[in-house]
Amino acid sequence: MIKEMKVTKFLSFFVLVGILSLLSGCGSIQLPAPSTSNNQKQQFSSELNKGNSLSYTSMVTADSFLNFTGIASSIGLQMPLELPNSKYDWIVTIEALEDKPFTVAQVNAMTRLLANDSNVYITYIGDTRWKTYQVKKTDELYGKVAIAHKLYSPLQPEGYTQAILEAYKLFIEANLSKLSFKHKKYNYTVTQAVDVSHKIAWFVAKNQQWAVIKLKADGGFSDTDVRRTMESLGLVKGFNAHQFFWRNTDFENADTNYMTVWTPEQSIDNKGAVTELVFGFSIPRSMAPLEIYNAMHNIVLYTQQELGGFVVNKYDEPLNTAKDIVNIKTIVKSLQEEDMQPGTGDALYVFETTYTK
Secondary structure (H helix, E strand, C coil): CHHHCCCCCCCCHHHHHHHHHHHHCCCCEEEECCCCCHHHHHHHHHHCCCCCCEEEECCCCHHHHCCCCCCCCECCCCCCCCCCCCCCEEEEEEECECCECEEHHHHHHHHHHCCCCEEEEEEECCCCCCEECCCCCCCCEEEEEEEEEECCCCCCCCCCCHHHHHHHHHHHHHHHCCCCCCEEEECCCHHHHHHHHHHHHHHHHHHCCEEEEEEEEEEEECHHHHHHHHHHCCCEECCCCCEEEEECCCCECCCCEEEEEECCHHHECCCCCEEEEEEEEECCCCCCHHHHHHHHHHHHHHHHHHHCCEEEECCCCECCHHHHHHHHHHHHHHHHHCCCCCCCHHHHHHCCCCCCC
16 A cells, blocks of 8 residues: 555644544534525524524625634644655655755756656755755755656556656656766656556545535526625635635645535526536545535535525435535545545645546
8 A cells, every 4th residue: 555655744743633623613603694584594594504503693704604713724834854745756866976066057957857747856055955946047056856756647547657657767867867966866666656656546536536515406596696695705706707716714735725616517508597506625635624514515505595496416416414424534534544634735735626526
């Protein structure tokens, strides 16, 4: 298993304490005075966030449905003594001669040749901490350079083949041959890198899941009403007119959004009416997937109260929140068994933002 490989030291004690605190955190949720009947209010109150005290006020936002009491708002990230992502990258490290350090021009040349799924890291002379490198114009000297190639790509969903990685190594070796250096070291042989790549691909395929709840209406929702409701919740409109984001405002070094709301193209009729709203987030990329799911469910019920419609799961079947929660816990456990915490460094690096069922 992947566990045999060297794990990154990104996770901190505060994350573990915070997640435990989340499990016991409960809060009062404030809802606006709705224009529905008393029966509808009672039904909504009984469904919404059971176990919390509910009250109606003049304003509600998405953040009203979420309680992060007890979790650290910032995950401290210091420059590592070891290379980041070494568990999931194929890395070659070269060390400069004492009297001939690497120059900016040399490292720039290497960086420009690499694809988007490769990164360059450097250490300064006399410093053992690794820093991510980007093309520069300054005059600096470096003691070590590392070229890291990510061993997972959505374009290779079953993992890289031996032929692909052998060709990549030949390419890297040809460029390194232009430099003078003292030491060169790969963290994996080609065969090991292929094996690691296949294991990562299997792991991603197993856990790359989104938690999704849909709100549908046979007659459609008014596009104006949808936009007004989403904006009233504090969601930010995306580049696409039918996409809204619930931004992460609590955690640094975490995913940008807690949740996304979007409308599939086929759900927009020629009059601009919307027949389907999809609420969802990536489970492995979420800092607190159970808490976000519960909040998302409440947001969907609130939106239903405002717009009407009926609630279903991602497969257009009746929503079963208990089943969704079991699935989320299963994925979280799977990640933790590989020493990976949802929503933090390794998870954000390995799992893509693209929606998958």
